[in-house]
Each structure stands twice: as structure tokens, then as C-alpha cells.
Amino acid sequence: MLSFKYPAKSDLLLVGFLLILSVxxxxxPTGFTDNSDANTLRVQSRILSTDNSMIVQTGIIKTGTQNLHIKILTGKFKGLEIDAFNELIGRMEFDKxxxxxxxxxxxxxxxxxxSKIVSANVIDHYRINLEAFLLALFVIFLIAFAGWTGVKAMLSFLFAGITIWKLLLPGLLKGFSPILLSLGIVALLTSAIIFLVAGTNKKGLTAFLGAMSGVAITCIMAILFGFLFNIHGAIKPFxxxxxxxxxxxxxxxxIxxxxxxxxxSGAVMDVAMDIAxxxxxxxxxxxxxxVRELRHSGMTVGKAVVGTMTTTLLLAYSGGFSALLMVFIAQGTPMINILNxxxxxxxxxxxxxxxxxxxLVAPFTAIIGAWVIAGKKKDRVKLQ
Known part of the structure; x- marks a missing residue:
């Protein structure tokens, strides 16, 4: 049975502040409003029957119009059965x-x-309920396992999502400097997440300073090697x-x-927190x-953590490009072409x-932690 430890007053104050800040x-206001037509209404519906006679299939590609007979499940037209359509443009990544x-x-x-429906366009499969269920299940398991720490972790998770959606992305769209804006957002999220989970103490301060040193180094190297690689931002989808x-x-x-x-930055925070x-x-x-002994302990832990975390990024990034790499292999593309x-x-x-x-965040955090946690002590040798 999990024991519940009553949270410290500083924890409660920080959680309360972050809740208010999140709300x-x-x-x-972001300055970007919903541009949908006032004469439209979004509802849930269920497909009762389909007519695929106007669809042309070439290999695995489908184009044309899929006629649908649907029943409206929500809104003021609930229960009404109408005909709708689904346009297929021949691109599997967008078609449904x-x-x-x-x-x-x-x-x-x-x-x-x-007062009445002129036409209906089926956008996509309705997944909101399933997404909400998955989120709720995640919250339940997190809190059941980690207790009060799980509550704080969940708050930091929601705060990060809200901050990215409401501050980072609108700021980028408005033309603010992507590097400076992103550094500011990462610093805000790093401080909120680390101090919320670790507490406002020496451990939290060590983890924050160590993580930000790693982020700063990553930023400098990204700018330097991005220029040397001669890569432009249009290579990213959309x-x-x-x-x-x-x-x-x-x-x-x-961007x-x-x-x-x-x-x-998330993996950098993990390493910094582990060492702190x-x-x-x-x-x-x-x-x-x-100080020297504590620094050595931090370095030892850092070596073990870094040994697995570096592979984490490789697996995370390569997973998103597996289909592309499979195409190159299937076509027999020379490796030198692929890498360029x-x-x-x-x-x-x-x-x-x-x-x-x-x-680099590992040694930085170990050095910072030795001074912050152990204090500025000097090794003394007693004279006999």
C-alpha cells in the first residue's frame, strides 16, 4: 500500500502558483482566432451506410467522392439522418x-x-473521447504510483503543454526571434518542472542550473553546425x-x-535531475x-546515465524516419547519397x-552540484 506524505508548505505554494499561472x-488571447464560418456547426455523427461507386482505385490509391449516410449524435440536430460526402485526393497521409x-x-x-442543414462534410474519425480516456488513464496510473509527486508531475505536464500551445507557437507565428523565444520558454518550463518535482531546495537549484547549461551548449552547437551543414528550415514537414x-x-x-x-531539453532535464x-x-x-568527493560521485552517476540516454535520442528520432530509410534501402540508394x-x-x-x-550536462551538473549541495568546503589535511 502506498503511503501518502503530507506535502510541505513550499510545495503547496508552488503548486498553487503554477495552477494560477497555467489558468x-x-x-x-493569442491573436489567432477560430476562422471557421459562422454558418457551420461541428458535431459527432455515426456512419450508417456508404456508397463507394464514385471512387476510382488505382493500385492502393483511392480518388473520388465517398457518399455517406450518417446519423447526427450531438447538437441541436441530434438524431437527424442526412447524406454527407468524403473527398479522397489520392494521398494516403491525408485521405480517410x-x-x-x-x-x-x-x-x-x-x-x-x-434553421436547416445545407450540406455535411465528414472530416475524420472522432477520437476525442478515446484521447480523453487515455489521458485520464495516464493520470490515474501516475498518481497511483507516485502519489503527491505524481500530482506535481501531472501539473508540470499540463503546464508544458499549455505553455507551448499558448505562448511558444503563437509567438513564433507572430515573428518573434525563434532562438530567443524558445530559450525563454525552455527556461520557464525547466524551472517550473524541476522546482515542482524536486522542490525549492539545493537539489532543485542544482538540477536547474545543470539543465540550463546543457540547453545553452545545445543551442550554441545547433546554431554553429546548422550554419556549417547549410541546412534550411523548410526540410521539416509543413x-x-x-x-x-x-x-x-x-x-x-x-525555427x-x-x-x-x-x-x-526534456532528456537534458532527466540527466540533470538524476545527478542532482x-x-x-x-x-x-x-x-x-x-566538494571533491561529491563531484566524483556525480561524475560516476553521470557516466552511467549518459551511457543510455544518448541512445534514447537516436531511437526517438530514427523511429520517425524509419519509412524514409526503408525506401532508400529498398531502392538501393548508396549510403553516401543518403547521408548528404x-x-x-x-x-x-x-x-x-x-x-x-x-x-555535457552530466559534468556540468556534477560540478555545480558539488558546490551547491556540499558547500564551498576545502579538503583539509590535519597536521599531526
């Missing part, structure tokens, strides 16, 4: 194909007085679409480089430990620069 950011019984998100185009959507002032290259240290926590535990077991392609080079830059941050 404030959540309701912060429905069968009877599927639950969908449907856009209803209404008359001027909103980046070019932004330019054609009225945001031609965006610096896609800086890409900012993404390098943003994506590795281990040094704190060592110091508690041996209060009179010297801009989007492959971009992922190599992503992986190696992020791994550099992981490697």
Missing part, C-alpha cells in the same frame, strides 16, 4: 476511408438563419506551407534550429563529504547536437 496562460459504424467528426453547413499561408516573414531555419534544443538527486542522497548519507540529403542531414544534426547536450 492565466490558458485564457491568454469510412465504413458503416464509424464514429466521425462532421461539419454541418447551415442556412443563413441556422514548414513550406506556412510561407504560402501568409507567413512568408518567418525564419524557418531559426528548425530552435527545435533542436527544445526537443532535447544522487548527489543530494550521497550528501544526506555522508553530511561531511567534501538535406533532410537526413537535418536529423543527423538533430541527433548528434542533442546528444552533445546530454553528454
Amino acid at each position: 492565466g496562460i490558458l485564457f491568454l 476511408f469510412f465504413t458503416p459504424g464509424d464514429k466521425t467528426l462532421t461539419v454541418l453547413n447551415l442556412s443563413a438563419d441556422h 514548414s513550406e506551407t506556412l510561407l504560402y499561408s501568409g507567413y512568408n516573414y518567418l525564419n524557418l531555419t531559426d 528548425f534550429l530552435a527545435g533542436v534544443f527544445i526537443s532535447s 538527486a544522487s548527489q543530494t542522497e550521497v550528501q544526506q548519507q555522508k553530511p561531511n563529504i567534501s 540529403l538535406n533532410y537526413v542531414s537535418g536529423e543527423i544534426l538533430h541527433t548528434l547536437v542533442g546528444s552533445f547536450g546530454l553528454v
Whole structure:
């Protein structure tokens, strides 16, 4: 049975502050409003039957219009059965194909007085309920296992999501410097997550300073090697679409480089927290430990942690490009060609620069922790 330890007053104050800050950011206007037509209504519906006679299939590619008979499940037209359509453009990554019984998100185009439905367009399978269930299950297991720490971890998780959605992405769209804005957001998230989980103590301070040193190194190396690699930001999916959507002032290259240290910042935090926590535990077991001894302990732990964490980034990034690499292998593309392609080079830059941050954060955190946790003690040799 899990024991529940009553949270410290500082923890409660920090949790309360972060809750208020999260709510404030959540309701912060971004300047980007919903541009959907006032004469439309989004509802849940269920597919009752389909007519695929207007679909042309060439190999595995389908094009044409899939006619659907649906039943509306929500909204003021609930229970009404109508005909809808689903356009297939021949691109499997965007197309969706429905069968009877599927639950969908449907856009209803209404008359001027909103009294009747003019037409209906089925957007995609409805997944919100399942996503909410998965999130709830995650929260339950996290809190059941970690107790109060799990509550704080969940709050930090939600705070990070809200901050990225309401501050980082709108800020990038408004043309703020991607590097500076991203550094500020990462610093905000790092401080909130680390101090929330570790507490406002020496362990939290060590982990924060160590993590930020790793992020700073990753940022500098991303800028330097991004320039040397001669890679532009349009290699990322949908980046070019932004330019054609009225945001031609965006610096896609800086956005890409900012993404390098943003994506590795979570792993950097993990390494910094592991080393800070281990040094704190060592110091508690041996209060009179010297700075040099504690630094050595931090280095030892750091070597073990870095040994596995560097592979973590390789697995995370390569998993997203497995289909592309399989195409190259199937076509017999020479390795020298593959390694020089801009989007492959971009992922190599992503992986190696992020791994550099992981490697360097370990000694930085060990050095910082030795001074912060053990204090500025000097090793003394007693004279006999």
C-alpha cells in the first residue's frame, strides 16, 4: 500500500502558483482566432451506410467522392439522418476511408438563419473521447504510483503543454526571434518542472542550473553546425506551407534550429535531475563529504546515465524516419547519397547536437552540484 506524505508548505505554494499561472496562460488571447464560418456547426455523427461507386482505385490509391449516410449524435440536430460526402485526393497521409459504424467528426453547413442543414462534410474519425480516456488513464496510473509527486508531475505536464500551445507557437507565428523565444520558454518550463518535482531546495537549484547549461551548449552547437551543414528550415514537414499561408516573414531555419534544443531539453532535464538527486542522497548519507568527493560521485552517476540516454535520442528520432530509410534501402540508394540529403542531414544534426547536450550536462551538473549541495568546503589535511 502506498503511503501518502503530507506535502510541505513550499510545495503547496508552488503548486498553487503554477495552477494560477497555467489558468492565466490558458485564457491568454493569442491573436489567432477560430476562422471557421459562422454558418457551420461541428458535431459527432455515426456512419450508417456508404456508397463507394464514385471512387476510382488505382493500385492502393483511392480518388473520388465517398457518399455517406450518417446519423447526427450531438447538437441541436441530434438524431437527424442526412447524406454527407468524403473527398479522397489520392494521398494516403491525408485521405480517410469510412465504413458503416464509424464514429466521425462532421461539419454541418447551415442556412443563413441556422434553421436547416445545407450540406455535411465528414472530416475524420472522432477520437476525442478515446484521447480523453487515455489521458485520464495516464493520470490515474501516475498518481497511483507516485502519489503527491505524481500530482506535481501531472501539473508540470499540463503546464508544458499549455505553455507551448499558448505562448511558444503563437509567438513564433507572430515573428518573434525563434532562438530567443524558445530559450525563454525552455527556461520557464525547466524551472517550473524541476522546482515542482524536486522542490525549492539545493537539489532543485542544482538540477536547474545543470539543465540550463546543457540547453545553452545545445543551442550554441545547433546554431554553429546548422550554419556549417547549410541546412534550411523548410526540410521539416509543413514548414513550406506556412510561407504560402501568409507567413512568408518567418525564419524557418531559426525555427528548425530552435527545435533542436527544445526537443532535447526534456532528456537534458532527466540527466540533470538524476545527478542532482544522487548527489543530494550521497550528501544526506555522508553530511561531511567534501566538494571533491561529491563531484566524483556525480561524475560516476553521470557516466552511467549518459551511457543510455544518448541512445534514447537516436531511437526517438530514427523511429520517425524509419519509412524514409526503408525506401532508400529498398531502392538501393548508396549510403553516401543518403547521408548528404538535406533532410537526413537535418536529423543527423538533430541527433548528434542533442546528444552533445546530454553528454555535457552530466559534468556540468556534477560540478555545480558539488558546490551547491556540499558547500564551498576545502579538503583539509590535519597536521599531526
